[in-house]
Amino acid sequence: MQKSNYIFALTMAALALLFYFWGNAFSEDASQWPQFFALALLLLSILLIVDTILKPNREKDDEEDEVAKPQIYEKKVFYSALLLIVYLLIMNRLGFLLTTPIFLAALLWAINYRFITKLITISLGTTIAITIIFQFLLGVPIPQGVLANLF
Amino acid sequence: MDLWMNAVSDVFTLTNLSAILFGTVFGIIMGCLPGMSSTMSIAIIIPFTFTMDPATGIILLAAIYCASVYGGSISAILLNTPGTPAGAATVLDGYPLSQKGESGRVLxxxxxxxxxxxxxxAIILSTTAPFLADQALRFGAAEYFAVAIFGISVVSSLGGKNPIKGLMAGVFGILIATVGLDPIVGYPRYTLGEPELNGGFSLIPVLIGLFSASQSFVLIKNAGKDKDATVEDVSSNSRVTFGETLKLLPNISRSSLIGTFIGIIPGIGGDPAAFVAYNEAMRWSKNPKNFGKGEIGGVAAPEAANNAVTGGALIPLLTLGIPGNTVTAILIGGLLIHGLRPGPMLFEENGDVVYSLFISLLVTNILFMVFGLAFTKYFAAVLKVPSRILGPIILMLSIIGAYAIHNSYFDIWIMLIFGFIGYLFRQINVPTTPIVLALILGPIAEESFRQALLQGGGEMSIFVTRPITLVFLVLAVISFFTPFVRDLIGSRKLKKSN
Incomplete structure (x- = not known):
């Protein structure tokens, strides 16, 4: 947890500096509030670094011998994020109905779901259920893309 | 009295009863599933309420809130894993009893x-809230600033073992809330020239991202790692009797009062309330030694308390506009999309919605009690759904939910960014609730601070010369520093014992 605390504190400090200096471009009235809190965030980031150095075991669980290392990078999450970005870019043009079953099937496959029949059923079922609920029952239009005149 | 009568006739319509029914069933199912919190359940449903009548939307969300807290006990009792954090204390005696074949009785x-x-x-809420809201009508900008600061001050107690992280998340939320037009002079701040950011980050996509999408990433990460959980069967031969309920009534009443009171205090929430009630039940019991081994009073106390928190937490939300915990912060989102701003004016301008909410809470609690007694066996079946199916489905609902509010792709990207932020923060033990509290209360605090300064001729003394303002600011200071003082005392005790 120590390493992630340092990374978190440094990221937040960088964000605080960005908000502070960007705020210089605003009128005095508009800049005071965000700049005050940007400085507060900077101060807290420094405090977190100092605290982590002084109390490295603060977040240690009583039952555990070592502080559990956070596993942020996980292949499955990475692939899902990648698929999601591609899906959103394509959905913008092709629409929800055409892209969603493919995306869901690909996502389930990416996370090692190998029951083909269930995979197809879940992908199609979820797409149809969401379309019926939002488009027809609630009257909220879903992104239609090339099928704009279908409903 | 008219408001009460209107509320009764409003709730007992087919639409609103259907909303309560759906909310109750959905809430129990989501509460059952370990890892699905009340917060996530509500965040995912908010977009569905968008086209509903305001009262129906709020009634649905409140039903999910109450029922999901109850649902958490089902997995606590049958699976030894609480479905929601508030169900943690129920595990202590609930699971041992179900292992003895008494799951039907315990449930x-x-x-x-x-x-x-x-x-x-709900009774305490509906009798005290109108009175408190009436008092709060006298608040001016300085008082609103103090109340908002009091609400924000609880972020330090939300950081778990590291209050600094809670604070950092809160300040991060305040900074994120400054994106958009300045509330007083209308100057665009941090908008990158993007007109869609002039109104700041839309609350609902941010909420869905932080609580639903991030949870779906966690489920995807854990896909295939589902423990070979042994779900105890619901034994139909053991049932709770009327006589047993009567015997438990003092315990339930005491625990309900504890839960309601703790619920009113911002920043504490359902799980501590359940443990406090559990300890009190043990202290008052004739058989304290049985607690932890399978004592029915050890199930009744935390369950009464964590559900009583729901009504308690709605008191500061409805009367002052302060969300005391994550769920009520999300509920604010549900109110705002219908143009309802929580606070004393809500009672003046939308009294019909508020009183309908009160009545619906009573109906929901009765309904899930009936469902819990009759159909738990069927709800328990969802415990066997694997997380790798749930993750992608929740992600899909998050995407379409974020889009549905303004029919905007931009909102989907915002949801996704905050989904990743929420996921990363969870992995490194940074709480996400302070972000939401600050995102909601930050703009209120800034606007009222600057308005109060204008009213006070630029003098800061306006914040210390008005008694109510001063009281809330003192409370804010106490609430802010309490975790640090607790931390300091803990460290000293540890040093002494070493």
């Missing part, structure tokens, strides 16, 4: 205690 007691806890707190 019955849990349903009755939860329902009664919810009903008692």
């Amino acid at each position: 019955g007691v849990s349903a009755v205690a939860s329902g009664l806890g919810g009903i008692i707190s």
